[in-house]
Amino acid sequence: MKQLIAKRLSLLVFVLFGVTLMTFFMSHVIPGDPARMMVGQRADEETLQEVRRQLGLDQPVWVQYFSYMKGLLTGDLGISIRTQQPVIDDLVTFFPATLELALFAFLLAILIGIPIGILSAVKKDTAWDHGGRLFSIAGVSTPVFWSGLVGILIFYKLLGWLPSGGRLELGAAAPQHITGLYLLDSLLTLDWDAFRNSLWHLILPALTLSFAQLAIVTRQVRASMLEVLGQEYIRTAMANGIKGPLLLFRYALRNALIPTITVVGLSFGSLLGGAVVTETIFGWPGMGKYVVDSIAYLDFPAIMGFTLVIAVGYVLINLLVDLTYYLLNPQIRE
Amino acid sequence: MRRLLHLPFSILLVLALVLSACSSSTSPPQTDSKPSGQEEQPAQAGQSGGATPSDTLVVAISSDQGTLDPAVSMDNSAWKITYPTYQRLVEYDGASTEVKPGLAKEWQVSPDGLEWTFTLNEGFKFADGTPVTADAVKFTFDRTLAIKKGPYDVYSVIKEVKVNSPTSVTFVLSKNFPPFLSTLAANYGGIVNPKVKEHEKDGDLGQNYLANNTMGSGPYQLEEWIKGQYFKLTPNPHYPEQPALKTVFFKIISDPTAQRLQLEQGEVDIAEGIPVEQLNAFDNSPNIEVLQNPSLFVDYVYINTSKGHEALRDKRVRQALSYAIDYNALAETVQQGYATQMRGPIPKGMWGHDESAHQYSYNVEKAKALLAEAGVSNLELTLLYSDNKPWWETEALTLQAFFADIGVKLNLNKVAYATSREMMDKGDFDLCLGVWSPDFADPFMFMNYWFDSNNFGLSGNRAFYKNDKVDELVRKAASINDQAERTKLYQEAQRIVIEEAPYLYLYQKDSLLPVNKAVKGYVYNPMLEGIYNLAEMSK
Numbered sequence: 001m002k003q004l005i006a007k008r009l010s011l012l013v014f015v016l017f018g019v020t021l022m023t024f025f026m027s028h029v030i031p032g033d034p035a036r037m038m039v040g041q042r043a044d045e046e047t048l049q050e051v052r053r054q055l056g057l058d059q060p061v062w063v064q065y066f067s068y069m070k071g072l073l074t075g076d077l078g079i080s081i082r083t084q085q086p087v088i089d090d091l092v093t094f095f096p097a098t099l100e101l102a103l104f105a106f107l108l109a110i111l112i113g114i115p116i117g118i119l120s121a122v123k124k125d126t127a128w129d130h131g132g133r134l135f136s137i138a139g140v141s142t143p144v145f146w147s148g149l150v151g152i153l154i155f156y157k158l159l160g161w162l163p164s165g166g167r168l169e170l171g172a173a174a175p176q177h178i179t180g181l182y183l184l185d186s187l188l189t190l191d192w193d194a195f196r197n198s199l200w201h202l203i204l205p206a207l208t209l210s211f212a213q214l215a216i217v218t219r220q221v222r223a224s225m226l227e228v229l230g231q232e233y234i235r236t237a238m239a240n241g242i243k244g245p246l247l248l249f250r251y252a253l254r255n256a257l258i259p260t261i262t263v264v265g266l267s268f269g270s271l272l273g274g275a276v277v278t279e280t281i282f283g284w285p286g287m288g289k290y291v292v293d294s295i296a297y298l299d300f301p302a303i304m305g306f307t308l309v310i311a312v313g314y315v316l317i318n319l320l321v322d323l324t325y326y327l328l329n330p331q332i333r334e
Numbered sequence: 335m336r337r338l339l340h341l342p343f344s345i346l347l348v349l350a351l352v353l354s355a356c357s358s359s360t361s362p363p364q365t366d367s368k369p370s371g372q373e374e375q376p377a378q379a380g381q382s383g384g385a386t387p388s389d390t391l392v393v394a395i396s397s398d399q400g401t402l403d404p405a406v407s408m409d410n411s412a413w414k415i416t417y418p419t420y421q422r423l424v425e426y427d428g429a430s431t432e433v434k435p436g437l438a439k440e441w442q443v444s445p446d447g448l449e450w451t452f453t454l455n456e457g458f459k460f461a462d463g464t465p466v467t468a469d470a471v472k473f474t475f476d477r478t479l480a481i482k483k484g485p486y487d488v489y490s491v492i493k494e495v496k497v498n499s500p501t502s503v504t505f506v507l508s509k510n511f512p513p514f515l516s517t518l519a520a521n522y523g524g525i526v527n528p529k530v531k532e533h534e535k536d537g538d539l540g541q542n543y544l545a546n547n548t549m550g551s552g553p554y555q556l557e558e559w560i561k562g563q564y565f566k567l568t569p570n571p572h573y574p575e576q577p578a579l580k581t582v583f584f585k586i587i588s589d590p591t592a593q594r595l596q597l598e599q600g601e602v603d604i605a606e607g608i609p610v611e612q613l614n615a616f617d618n619s620p621n622i623e624v625l626q627n628p629s630l631f632v633d634y635v636y637i638n639t640s641k642g643h644e645a646l647r648d649k650r651v652r653q654a655l656s657y658a659i660d661y662n663a664l665a666e667t668v669q670q671g672y673a674t675q676m677r678g679p680i681p682k683g684m685w686g687h688d689e690s691a692h693q694y695s696y697n698v699e700k701a702k703a704l705l706a707e708a709g710v711s712n713l714e715l716t717l718l719y720s721d722n723k724p725w726w727e728t729e730a731l732t733l734q735a736f737f738a739d740i741g742v743k744l745n746l747n748k749v750a751y752a753t754s755r756e757m758m759d760k761g762d763f764d765l766c767l768g769v770w771s772p773d774f775a776d777p778f779m780f781m782n783y784w785f786d787s788n789n790f791g792l793s794g795n796r797a798f799y800k801n802d803k804v805d806e807l808v809r810k811a812a813s814i815n816d817q818a819e820r821t822k823l824y825q826e827a828q829r830i831v832i833e834e835a836p837y838l839y840l841y842q843k844d845s846l847l848p849v850n851k852a853v854k855g856y857v858y859n860p861m862l863e864g865i866y867n868l869a870e871m872s873k
Contacts, residue, residue, distance in 0.1 A: 032752030036759070036792065039408060039484040044793060047487040054482075084401040084545040093561045149591055157595055164592050164601075166563055170392065170583055174560070280588045285398075285562020289588065293397060298752045 001326065008319045012312070019311040020304065024068065027300050028061050034081050034298040055081065068304070077308070078301030082294060087305040090290065095309060096180025097167060098286035101278070102271040104183070104202055105210035110264065113214045117221025118248065121229065132218060139215030148208040148281040155204055162204045165283035168197050205282040209275060213267045220263045224256040258328055265321035269314045385600035388873045389580040391853070393866070394593045396607035398562050398586050403544035404524040405477055408484035411864060413521040415565050415584060418868045419461075420524025420550030423452050423471065424515060426859050431630075431684060431775035433519045437466060437551070447510030447815050454501040459572035460527040461548075461555040468503040471495065473528040475505070477539050485522035488773070512815050513776035519861070520773055524550055553577050553869035562586060567868070578872035597622060603850040603873070606864065609724060610670050616848055627858040628674060629845040630681050631771040635717075635733070635838035636796040641761035645710045652835040653694075654704035655765075658740045659733070660696040665841050668729045672846055676839035678832045679780045683842075683860055685817070686777035686824045692832050694839070701740040714743040718763035720754035726767050759792040765838075768796060775861050777824045781808045785831055797836035804830050 035051040052058045056067065071078060077087035120132035155162040167182060168174060175186035175194040182198035185191075228234065229252055237251050276288030287306060294302035386392050399412040404420060407413070425436035438452035458466040472495040478485050479492065491514065494506040507514065517523060526549055533543035548556040553573045558566040565584040569577055587593045590607050597605040600621065616622045637652050645651045665673040674682065678691040705713070717733065719726045727748070734744040744765075749757065757763055772779035783794030785804050804827050811823035832839070845858060855871040 030750075030753065031756040032750070033756060036755060037752065039487065044487055044490075047482065047484070047490070050482045050486075051484075082400040084403070084406065084541060090561075097562070149589075152592060152595060157599065164595055165587060165589075166585075168563075170564060170585060171566065171581075281592060283563070283585075283587045283589070283592065285560070285586070289398070289562060296751060297400070 001323075004322065004326070005319065008315070008322070012315050015315055016308065016311060019307060020069065020072070021065070023304055023307045024065050024300075025061065027298075027303055028064070032298045033057075034300060037297050038081055068301075072308075077305045080294070080299055080302045082297040082299040082302065087301045090302065091287070091305050091309060092180070094285060094287040094290045097284060098272060098275050098279070098288060100181040100183060101202070101205055101209060101275055101284055101286060102268065103181070104206040105213065105271055106264075106268050108206055108210040109213040109217050109267070112210075113217030114221050114260075116214075117218045118225055118253065120218065120222040121225035122248070124226065129222075132222070136215035136218045139211045139218075142211065144208055144212070144277045145281060147211055148205070148278060151204050151208055152281070163201055165201075165205075165281070167201055167285060168194070169201075172197055205278050205284055208282075209271060209278045213271060216267055217260065217264055220260045221256065224259045225252060228252045228256045254328060258325060261321055261324050261328070265317050265324075269310075269317050272310060272313050385850075385852075386603060386873075388852075389578065390583070391579045391581070391604070391868070391871065391873065392583045392585055392602045394587045394596060394602040394605040394607060395584050396586070396588055396590075396593075399565075401541070401545035402548060402556070403541055404522050404526065404550075405474075405481045405485055405539075406483045406541060406545070407521070410521070413862075414865050415556065415567070416524065416548060416550075417521055417552070417862065417865045418554045418567065418582075419548035419552045419556055419570075420521075420526070421458060421466070421552050422520075422523040422525065423454075423518045424523075426519050426775070426861050429857050429859050431516075431859075431861050433515060433775075436519070437471075437525060441515070443515075443815065447512065448507050449504055450507070450514060451498070451502065451504040454503070456501060457574060458551050459570075460529075460551045461570040461572065462527065462529065463572050464527055464529060466525060466551045467500045468497040469500070470525055470528050471503045472497050474524075474526045477526065478522065481539055481541065488517050488520070488522060510813050510815065512812060512820065513774050513778045516774035516776050519775075521865075524552075526550065554582065573869075575869070577869040579868060582868055597848060597850070600850065603853050604866075605848050608848055610672060610846060613670075613846060613848060621851055622848055623851050625845075625847045625849055625856070625858065626672065627845045628683055628860070629771070629843055629863060630683055630860040631769060631843045631845070631863060632676060632681050633673075633723075633729070633767070633769050633840050633843060634676070635840065636758070636763075636766045636768055637836055637838065638761055638764055638766070638798055639836050640798040640800070642764040642798075643713075643715055645708070645713055646715075646764060648708045648710070649834045650704045650708040651710055651713070653833075654701040654708070654740060655737065655742070656694040656835045656838055657697045657701035657704065658736050658742070659694070659838065659840070660736060661694075661841065662696075664729070664732055664736075667732050668725050669841065669843060672844040673841040674844070675841050678828045678839060679784055679837070680777050680824065680828060681780075681842045684772065684775065684777060684780070686781075686821050686828075688825045688828055691825075691828055694835075698739055705740060705742075711741070712743075713741070714745065715764040716745045716747050717765045717767065718747050718749065718754060718757055719767040720749055720751040722751040722754070723767075723769060729767060755792060758796055761791065761798050766796065771863060772861065777820075778812055781824050781827055782812050784837070785827065799831075799834075799836035801830060801834065803827075 035048055035055060035057055039047050039051050056064055068078065079085065080087050080090055083090055116132050116135065120129045123129050152164045156164040173194065175182055175191045176189050178185045178188055182194065183202065186195035186198060234252060237247055242251065275286055276292060278284065279286045279288040291303065291306040399415060400409055401407050402412055402416050404416060422436045423438040424433040427434035437454055437458060439455045441450060441452045443450050454466065454468060460466060475489060475492060475495045478489055491507050491509060491511045492505055493508040496504045496506065498504060530540035530544060530549050533540045535542050546559060551570065553570055554567040555570045556565060557568040563586060567582040569580060585602060587596065587607065590609055590612065593605040593607050594612060596602045613624050616624055637646055637655065639646055661675040665671055665675065675693065677693045678688060680687045717730055719730050730746050734746060737744045758766055783789055785795060785799060786808055787795060787800035787805055789795040790798050807823050807827035811820045814820060845863065849856065852873045853871065854873065857867050857870065
């Protein structure tokens with residue numbers, strides 16, 4: 001197990017090297033000049049050159065790349081051109097919001113998706129199954145910008161139950177910063193007002209974001225449950241008088257979960273990277289919005305920082321998926 | 335097995351309970367929108383569904399901002415935050431493009447235009463209580479010139495700033511620059527508290543600190559900026575006249591529909607990000623009005639007169655294109671009619687505008703005749719544009735249709751914004767859509783930037799147009815201080831550039847702002863697009 005982790009983590013270095021190389025050169029090859037974006041459109045050549053020099057853009061690309069990598073090794077991700085802040089500070093500001101949203105959406109997808117999947121498998125070809133299918137098809141085929149707006153229309157405008165966006169009420173105090181995840185921080189500090197406030201703001205965006213994932217989880221659980229339930233060891237177990245929840249959870253579900261974990265794990269990655277639209281609709285101050293603004297501004301250091309975080313995230317999730325396999329399936333341990 | 339069936343329902347039930355618990359505990363019961371302005375609500379703003387308190391203004395803005403440092407920021411969407419937090423030597427007067435005393439109570443300029451001396455008002459203080467002195471003025475401009483970012487370009491004409499006494503300061507310019515006074519009223523003229531030096535890091539002159547904080551003497555100060563969520567301004571306690579609005583939020587709401595819903599619910603008072611085609615929705619609203627004002631923001635087309643298609647070097651072809659456009663239909667299609675056709679380069683509302691100048695009108699026959707006269711047939715041109723302005727797609731298609739009527743085929747080339755700027759700079763296009771708005775109130779902003787052949791490319795002359803007579807006229811106009819004389823020179827140059835048509839002068843856009851009717855005292859100044867006179871506003 002330790003070997004596995006060590007091996008995977010050493011792979012991380014290569015992955016990150018590849019990712020930085022590709023992102024760096026791609027973002028420098030496309031036409032556009034961040035110095036221009038910064039000085040405004042009417043500046044003269046002298047000012048422009050000065051700003052280029054300040055940003056290091058007057059150096060050849062490979063020199064820029066090496067100085068970037070040198071900084072990276074010491075944990076320095078550079079200064080954002082747009083916000084004039086160290087990129088690492090910006091990421092620390094925006095990443096927890098995205099992570100919180102993705103985690104909560106992920107949790108919802110699992111908590112709702114797995115039971116519906118099991119139910120659809122157990123009650124195959126009944127109204128339950130059809131209902132589940134309808135639900136998941138709706139989930140996959142509804143674009144987020146639409147389901148988000150419909151959600152706002154119903155829960156904010158018509159019913160007035162939920163806010164239309166933001167992480168907290170305007171001007172409300174955020175919980176003391178520990179992890180940056182408001183829900184968790186307010187729990188840890190027993191700040192119930194902040195907890196209620198952030199949960200109340202989190203529900204609608206998280207539901208919207210989880211809708212599509214939920215469908216994928218449901219379909220996957222249903223398919224693998226059906227496959228497992230048809231296998232001989234289940235029939236043997238049933239012949240031995242094992243039935244009900246024991247049969248389902250202890251015997252069937254555990255095996256059915258293995259393929260599900262791959263799907264779910266990767267879907268978490270896409271939740272992280274794909275929260276942009278949800279963040280825009282709900283005014284959620286996450287990384288998605290930050291990187292879109294950065295791209296429009298050709299803010300190379302910020303784009304690089306974002307890409308790195310997502311790449312590390314994917315690698316870590318993959319590692320987690322593998323470790324979970326390892327725990328669930330003793331055969332892999334060999 | 336049956337117990338299992340309950341699982342999804344229990345989860346749903348729990349969720350529903352949590353949902354209703356949250357909503358009932360945190361949001362007040364929904365009442366039909368009360369007229370705002372007489373609320374007795376707790377100080378916390380933005381309660382779902384309720385109107386905001388009467389001493390609180392909530393403005394919905396579309397995106398977060400970059401740096402707030404007046405010596406760095408060239409992005410005028412950030413200026414709505416900083417402008418009310420700093421004071422300048424002179425300020426724009428109400429709705430006009432003229433300046434009035436600000437920090438300075440009076441000023442003199444030497445006959446050669448090289449020395450500007452300002453006498454400061456006493457009694458203004460920065461938000462930390464430090465008095466504003468001539469030293470602070472010198473510090474501010476020295477700092478901007480040392481940082482050498484965008485605003486440096488505007489002030490590079492300053493040779494030296496001399497402190498004569500605590501209330502008197504002289505700017506020595508390296509050459510006469512008539513618009514100088516007007517540049518002092520722009521955002522980058524904001525006077526910075528010299529104590530910013532205490533926040534200096536690695537010799538950055540406090541850039542890092544001022545990127546996120548304000549240190550000015552304006553009526554407000556930035557109290558809180560939660561990245562990605564909102565800016566909160568509160569009054570500067572040392573400002574002589576305390577404003578009526580005690581709290582101003584700039585709330586970041588990217589989605590236009592969400593902005594509209596929150597405006598309708600009274601959760602925000604002003605919404606900046608609602609596209610023009612959605613504004614009709616407020617026509618019958620009892621609480622919301624759309625304020626309409628003519629702006630100095632122009633939308634035009636650069637005709638590449640030297641690096642583009644060969645035919646475009648002939649002014650008759652450029653005139654033909656100018657005659658091919660139905661300007662009223664264009665304004666109607668693209669801007670829902672909220673626009674006015676331009677009459678030459680200097681827009682209405684800016685001094686130097688010539689109401690008697692020639693204005694191109696829709697005349698297909700004349701356009702065809704001009705093309706025939708130029709000996710051009712089967713002309714095929716490329717129109718460059720980007721996604722920078724949402725209406726450009728429609729505008730490009732409309733122009734394509736108009737040009738087809740005179741036998742000119744227009745190919746559309748839509749690229750990313752940053753790419754389009756690169757191509758504009760290099761002159762890599764035949765025609766290109768563009769917008770322009772003045773940074774200071776002087777026809778210099780249009781005539782010298784657009785037509786001086788020293789400004790080829792992005793810096794202004796995007797038509798790559800060169801005419802010796804025009805060069806001479808606009809340069810002369812930029813070297814003297816007599817406004818009447820300058821007007822004459824600019825109008826003479828204007829007649830030439832209208833006739834030679836290096837640009838398609840399309841329209842001046844109206845500024846449209848949906849506002850809750852409870853908001854009082856807002857004055858639109860075309861030089862301060864998107865900036866609010868918060869200190870005079872109330873609810």
